[in-house]
Amino acid sequence: MAQAGAVVGICARRADLLEDVARACREHGGDARAWVQDLTRLDELEGFIGQAEKELGGIDMLVNNAGIPKRRAIARLTPAEVDLVMTVNYLAPVHLTLAVLPLMLARGQGRIFNVASVASRLGGSGESAYAASKAALGVWSEALAAELSPQRIVVQVVYPGPIDTDLVNAAGEDPPLAARAGIIRMPLPDAVAALMSQVEDGSFERWVPDHFREIYLNKVQDPEGAIATASTWLVELERQVDVASPNGAPR
Ligand SMILES: NC(=O)c1ccc[n+]([C@@H]2O[C@H](COP(=O)([O-])OP(=O)(O)OC[C@H]3O[C@@H](n4cnc5c(N)ncnc54)[C@H](OP(=O)(O)O)[C@@H]3O)[C@@H](O)[C@H]2O)c1
Known part of the structure; x- marks a missing residue:
């Protein structure tokens, strides 16, 4: 940008x-x-947007990109982990949006770009908390787009698959789902190029790479089959965790 x-x-x-x-x-x-x-620090975000608006001289576009992973089999998932991932991945974008929206509405234009995930619509085993936080961001984006398009506020959402960033190697997380499913990680420059083309064409929704959209559509046709496939990945995850740490702690 x-x-x-x-x-x-x-x-x-x-x-x-x-x-x-x-x-x-x-x-x-x-x-x-x-x-x-x-x-x-959700209670600071309205003030933060006010400060940013003042120092930048206006905000044309809010990009909600910050996010954290949570790869944890449900039997080991804690309520505090769920709260944290929901706060960073969903509540923070919501608070930032609610703070910036009055400024955009007053100017008669604006754009909100939300970075969700394929996990928003493909809830893989071992990623329930992360997937739920991204699902919330996805459906929030849909509702916002519908409500705000008459007011010249453009809302966009992207559903990326695995990208080669720090997030997939974060310490304290279970092994990435992509590794279990044999999915290749996209190089970061390719992902950035796809996101930039979405910014330029203004489309509401993009899957990166696009074949994840096909996987999602197949899931809609055969939800039971999709769950059976995803559950085999959990067996493999548990095996990897056991090998890494005999007491079952995440590596
Ligand atoms: N990589 C993937 O495979 C993948 C796939 C689908 C979607 N995504 C999404 O893409 C977005 C970018 O992730 P990434 O892959 O680029 O991961 P990343 O390299 O780990 O970047 C995450 C960013 O979020 C910031 N962040 C995390 N917690 C924060 C907090 N509490 N307050 C402020 N900033 C915070 C981090 O900065 P600090 O740590 O300095 O705060 C960092 O800049 C995320 O929303 C992620 O869920 C990634």
């Missing part, structure tokens, strides 16, 4: 990495601002 000339505002928790990204944005022709903001 910086390469396309945008003023980019980014937030995350790690200040050093934020500054690296902001510097790269400037080097690629855009301007950038970075703020350290922990998105689990």
